[in-house]
Amino acid sequence: MCLAIPMQIVQINGLNAEVEVDGVRRKVRLDLLPNAQLGDYVLVHAGMAIALVDEQEAQNTLSLLKEYLA
Amino acid sequence: MKFSEEFRDESLVKVASSRLARYEGYEATIMEVCGTHTMSAARFGLRFLLPSGISLISGPGCPVCVTDQRDIDAFLSIAQLPGVILVTFGDMMRVPGSSTSLERLRAEGIDVRVVYSPMDAVSIARENPLREVVFLGIGFETTTPGTAVAVRSACEEGLQNFSVYCCHKTMPPALRALLSSGDVAISGLLLPGHVTTIIGARAYEFIPREFNVPCAVAGFEPLDMLMAIEMILHQIAERNPRVENAYWRAVNEFPNELARALMAEVFVPADSVWRGIGVIPGSGMELAPKYSEFDAKKRYADVIPSVQSTSNTLCRCGEVLRGVIPPTKCSLFGRSCTPTTPVGPCMVSSEGACAAAYKYGSIE
Amino acid sequence: MSLSDTQVSLKHGAGGTAMTELIDAVFTATYGNDLATRDDSARIDIEGPVAFTTDSFVVDPIFFPGGDIGRLAVAGTVNDLLTIGAKPVALSASFIIEEGLPISDLLSIARSMALTAREANVRIVTGDTKVVPRGSADKVFITTSGIGTILLNGLSGAAAKPGDAIILTGSIGDHGAAVMLAREKLLDAESIESDTAPLVDIVLNLIRAGCKIHAMRDPTRGGIAASLNEIAKQSRVGIDLDGRALVVKPAVAAACEVLGIDPFYVANEGKMLIFVDPRDAERSLEIVKQSAYGAEAALVGWVNALHSGQVRLRTTIGTTRIVSPPTGELLPRIC
Numbered sequence: 212m213c214l215a216i217p218m219q220i221v222q223i224n225g226l227n228a229e230v231e232v233d234g235v236r237r238k239v240r241l242d243l244l245p246n247a248q249l250g251d252y253v254l255v256h257a258g259m260a261i262a263l264v265d266e267q268e269a270q271n272t273l274s275l276l277k278e279y280l281a
Numbered sequence: 282m283k284f285s286e287e288f289r290d291e292s293l294v295k296v297a298s299s300r301l302a303r304y305e306g307y308e309a310t311i312m313e314v315c316g317t318h319t320m321s322a323a324r325f326g327l328r329f330l331l332p333s334g335i336s337l338i339s340g341p342g343c344p345v346c347v348t349d350q351r352d353i354d355a356f357l358s359i360a361q362l363p364g365v366i367l368v369t370f371g372d373m374m375r376v377p378g379s380s381t382s383l384e385r386l387r388a389e390g391i392d393v394r395v396v397y398s399p400m401d402a403v404s405i406a407r408e409n410p411l412r413e414v415v416f417l418g419i420g421f422e423t424t425t426p427g428t429a430v431a432v433r434s435a436c437e438e439g440l441q442n443f444s445v446y447c448c449h450k451t452m453p454p455a456l457r458a459l460l461s462s463g464d465v466a467i468s469g470l471l472l473p474g475h476v477t478t479i480i481g482a483r484a485y486e487f488i489p490r491e492f493n494v495p496c497a498v499a500g501f502e503p504l505d506m507l508m509a510i511e512m513i514l515h516q517i518a519e520r521n522p523r524v525e526n527a528y529w530r531a532v533n534e535f536p537n538e539l540a541r542a543l544m545a546e547v548f549v550p551a552d553s554v555w556r557g558i559g560v561i562p563g564s565g566m567e568l569a570p571k572y573s574e575f576d577a578k579k580r581y582a583d584v585i586p587s588v589q590s591t592s593n594t595l596c597r598c599g600e601v602l603r604g605v606i607p608p609t610k611c612s613l614f615g616r617s618c619t620p621t622t623p624v625g626p627c628m629v630s631s632e633g634a635c636a637a638a639y640k641y642g643s644i645e
Numbered sequence: 646m647s648l649s650d651t652q653v654s655l656k657h658g659a660g661g662t663a664m665t666e667l668i669d670a671v672f673t674a675t676y677g678n679d680l681a682t683r684d685d686s687a688r689i690d691i692e693g694p695v696a697f698t699t700d701s702f703v704v705d706p707i708f709f710p711g712g713d714i715g716r717l718a719v720a721g722t723v724n725d726l727l728t729i730g731a732k733p734v735a736l737s738a739s740f741i742i743e744e745g746l747p748i749s750d751l752l753s754i755a756r757s758m759a760l761t762a763r764e765a766n767v768r769i770v771t772g773d774t775k776v777v778p779r780g781s782a783d784k785v786f787i788t789t790s791g792i793g794t795i796l797l798n799g800l801s802g803a804a805a806k807p808g809d810a811i812i813l814t815g816s817i818g819d820h821g822a823a824v825m826l827a828r829e830k831l832l833d834a835e836s837i838e839s840d841t842a843p844l845v846d847i848v849l850n851l852i853r854a855g856c857k858i859h860a861m862r863d864p865t866r867g868g869i870a871a872s873l874n875e876i877a878k879q880s881r882v883g884i885d886l887d888g889r890a891l892v893v894k895p896a897v898a899a900a901c902e903v904l905g906i907d908p909f910y911v912a913n914e915g916k917m918l919i920f921v922d923p924r925d926a927e928r929s930l931e932i933v934k935q936s937a938y939g940a941e942a943a944l945v946g947w948v949n950a951l952h953s954g955q956v957r958l959r960t961t962i963g964t965t966r967i968v969s970p971p972t973g974e975l976l977p978r979i980c
Contacts, residue, residue, distance in 0.1 A: 212316045212344050212632065212980040213423040213475030214905045215501075217284035232282055233899035236833040240400060242430050243479075243539050252284060254478065254531055255903070257370065257420070257979040258398020259427040262478035262537070264284050268530040273287055276504070279296045282899055294962040316980055324907075326964030344980060371905075371976035384974075397831040397904070397977060424979065503962050620972035632980050642955075642967035 215256035217264045220249055230255055284530070288502030289325075297507035298330035304514045308334040310466060311513055312604050314456065315473035316343035316632030317501055323641035325503045331510070338465075338604040339634035341455055341555060342473055344420045345372050346602055346626040346633045348448050349554040353378040353626075355585045356446045357386065359415055359577060362584065366392045366409060368402040369417040375629040382629075399431035399445075406435065406443035415577045418447045422479040425449045425566060426540040429547035432568070432575050446577035447567055450553055452476050453484050454564035458555075460492045465604045469513035470496040471506065474528040481536035482526050489522035500528040547572055556626065557599020598625035601634050608638040615639060653746045658776025668774060671748070675755040676762075676769045687770035689735050692794050696731035698722060699790040707754070707784050709827040711819070711838030714787055715754035717914060719761040719769075720843040721865070722791040724917070727848040728861040730800040731793030733765060738789050739773040743782040754785065765843035767791070797852045804859045805880035807950035810926035812919040814847060814933055815840065815941040816892040817869055821911035821975065822900050831977060832903060836896045840938075842915030847936045856929045857922035864918055867971040870909040872918055873946075873956045874970040883952035886968060888961045890945040905978035910971045920948065 218230035218237070226241045230253065239260050241247050253260035287293075313319060319339045322328065328337060341347050357378045360367035367383065374384045374395065387393040392412075396402055399416055406414035418428040428445060435443040452473065460467070472485055477498045488494050495516035499509030509527035516522050526532060546569065553565025568576040578585060596618070597611040608614050613624050620636055623629035628636050656663040700722050707714040719736065726733040738758060742751065762769050819840040826834055844863070851858060860880070864872040869891075877884045893901075893908050901908045915938055921929045926944060933939035956968040 212342050212421050213473060214317055214903075214979055215423070215475045215478075216899075216903050217282070218903075219283075232903070234834055234836045234896035235899040235903060237397075237831075237903065238400075239398075240427070240430055242543065243426055243537050245539070254475065256423050256475060257427050258400050259430070261423060261426075261475065261540075262531045265530045269284055269287070272504075272508070272530060273293065276293045276296045276508075279300075280292060282895070282902065285902070289962055291962050323966065324960075325962055326960050326966040329964045370979045372978045372980050374976050375973065395829070395977060397979070420980065630980070632978075640967075640969045640972075642969060 213256055215254040215261060217252050218255045220247055220251050220253060223249055228260065230260070285502060288500070288504040294503050294507065297504055297511070300511055301330070301332055301507065301514065304335065304518070305332040306334060307332065307514060307517065309468035309514065309517055310336050310338055311469045311471055311510060312338050312340045312467045313471040314340040314342040315476070316346070316630065318471055318473070318499065318506065319634055319637050320632045321501045322506060323637040327503060327506060330507065335514070338607070339601065340604055341459065341558060341602040342421065342452065343602070343627070343630050343632050344450060345376055345630035346598060347450065347555040347557070348376070348419065348626065349556050350379065352448050356417055357381055357383065358584045359446065359581045360386055360391055360393055362581065364413050366394060366405060366412050366414045367417070368394050368396055368405055368414055370419060371395045372630060373417055373419055375623065376626050377623055377629060399427045400434065403431050403435050403440070403443060406440050407438065410442060412442060414443050416445045418445045418449050421450055421452050421476050423475045425548065426479065426543050429543040432547050432572055435575060436572060444575050444577040444580050445568065449548070449566040450555070451564050451566070454561050455555060456488065458558060458561045459603060460488065460494060462603070467494060467604065468517060470494055471509055471513070472496050472498045474498055474500045474505070474532055477528070477532045479537050479540045482524050482532060482534045484536065485524045489524060493522050495522040497525040497527050498532055500531065557602045596625040598627040601627050608635040651748055653742050653744060653748055653751060653776055655744055655776050655778065658742070658774060664774065671751050671755050672772065675759040687735070689770065689792065691734050691792060694795045696726050696729045696793045696795050697790070698725040699788065700725060701786060701788045703783065703786050704824060705783055706827050707750070709839055710823045712841035713754055713757050714785065715758035716761045717841050718787040718789045719758050719765065720841050720914060722789040723765045723767055723843040723845060724863040726791050726793040727844055728800065728863055729795065730797030730852060731795045732849060733767045733791055733793040733845065735768050735770045736762065736789050736791045737771045738769050738787060740775065741782050741786040742774065742776045743784050744776055744779045746784055751785070761843060765845045797858065800858060800860055802860055802862060802876045802879040805876050805882050805920040805948050806859055807882055807948050808923050809859055809920045809948040810923050810944055811884065811946040811948065812921060812930055812933060812942055813869065813891070813945045814844065814917045814939045816894050816897070817913055817916065818893055818897045818901060818908035818911035820914040821868070822897045825975070826900065832900055834896050834900050837900060840913060840915035842938050844915065844917050844938055847917060847933050847939050850932050850936065851929055854928070854932055856925040856932070858919060859922065860920040862918045864913050864916060866912050868908070868910040868912060869918065870968050871971050873968065876920065877956050878954045881953050883949045884946055884956045885949060886946040886956060886958045888958050890943045892941050892943060906975050909968055910975055
């Protein structure tokens, strides 16, 4: 029930921010992530940034599987 | 797209699915609670990557599907009031009420507008001071904070012409009701990753503790789902049900406190009718008394009780939502109930089990 | 321009001098000598067999990134003629204009049509103008009819054969995404542009090279999903599509992901699906790629005799699923 796409914060103005992915931009609210910074990747759902995407954890997850690649 | 494409990588998907091969011979029914998981699994043909004894069934995590007929007919009536602009997410446009739908009303000239964010509904209210803007609040905990922000903004701005018809619901009570009913033998639960960004993985601890059901929080890319399924199968094999997290890049055990505070300020929990399941205590949200002037159910109360709801008794959406039957077992599926002529919400919702089954079909 | 008015009004459609002035100032001035302004009909010398098509255009907004309703009308009708193997020769263009439309808008549209017609080597030879009261039309509606000489006989949606290769001339979803974003303003995406274009070069080059084409379709409303399913049913064949071969521009893909829309169902206005004999597949692809609008062309699938009427997709992760026909207007979703 929750379509949320990772997008990067490219502008911040208080609790309003602009996020971007592949040239697509959208205004979002940062009420749930007030400590988010410029350059952070956030999950965007219905105009709200709902979570930070942790790059390190993403790499960890992928590495677990990459180990098995020949 | 970063953090998406890597989790759709074909070679890594092969690795993840080959790791499931060791569970060949196991019989397990895993319920993917969330409609977005249903869509993702269908879009990527995930069931072909699972061992033959493992099946995925859809659950009630489709906010459009579980919206009660009475609520649907109520907001359809509100939309037809003179001066009202009915603002909604696209998901609700085709949901059939007893006699019409928002899409049909719009075609007849009623002012119905689709937005991507509840804040856009507030903008519409600001730009149209002489009209009454009613926003349809649909969705689970992922979406509810956004509506809370919108209501608070409207309040701060002193808008007199904005209200919310609140159909928001919460997941844990529904899961409890589902597991308590004993209707379906569920071997494991694929938990909704984005709801969990808000409520935290600990919210599900009652599931293994009280019901002995294995679970894993899953993201929505193919790799995410395969890895979560592997966790569940491992728990089954070890007879060690617990809540595991397969979506570490976005989710942890703890809730988002700001979201909790926001929802606690703007909403109060209430009993809610889930289509096909019935009343689930404390599973819904209503606007808090402090914000009652923004409550469409109060503002338009005289329209609502007069609504008589009739639904097609042959529609088995309820059983599909509880995972009791697959879509194909409903006698209306593919016959009188299709995406262009939907009878129940499970067919019309983009993520309904029936819509997914119809759209992505079966391949012999 | 001799007109002093800035807006189209009812008098411009009334058949009197105001109308003649408008037609002269806008249409004759832009279409040039092609237009048979003083006669009710145009005379065309054309060799048979003749292909004939018509289409109406009601797109909103009328100006969008990458094009406008005028270019759309000319390219759309030209492409329809091409799908049946015809060299487009002449078009008619009829306008239903809402009272109040700025004349500068009408002029822009007419110029765009003239440019597109020139690009397609086709003449706009006749037309009609009506003006309706405010609210009776949405700015402007255009109906174009076109005729052409059929150079390659037998092309039809019912003529695809098992074994045929399917070539798609470029990326999918550009037009529908551009128009939706321009209209609904749900997202900002400067780089997303409509692909509206007349595909004369691509098709005529293929025909002149003797490539054995069986069917062609421009995947407009409903996207490639609509066209492929139509042909699968008409020809009673199965279609296998390779998801890895499909091109979606990153911004279009991202916009679709954010809005929860499937690019397979999004309209294209400058692309062609070409069903060709497998022995001509490679050669055809080379020819298409040499054309300006075919640079991103690819072999995207095959026709088979197995799952008749059904379109199957090999996904980018190696599984298979069905691509079903579209079920209605594309709506953004949050769930």
